[in-house]
Amino acid sequence: MPKPPSKPDPSREQKAARIVSNPSAYKVCEGCDSIVGAGAALCPNCHSFRFDVTAERVVKQAHFLGSREQNSVTAEDIS
Ligand SMILES: [Zn+2]
Secondary structure (H helix, E strand, C coil): CCCCCCCCCHHHHHHHHHHHHCHHHEEEECCCCCEEECCCCCCCCCCCCCEECCHHHHHHHHHHHHCCCCCCCCHHHHC
16 A cells, blocks of 8 residues: 555554554444444444444455544534
8 A cells, every 4th residue: 555755644544554454453333433442342432332343344444544634524624
């Protein structure tokens, strides 16, 4: 995966890379698409207990999150 020279939030990209390298340690919340640790019983964001544990989904979501500055819509996004 090619890396652009600069990112607004390198730590987010690093986190995504770490998830991609070990997807079995994570799962994706079905409620809000957050990536949480595989050991979590409930999503810390929306308290859902439904998760997609497939590596394919985790990797896909990690790439998606890593390519965005924030997961939520900001004031700048809607102005
Ligand atoms: Zn959630």
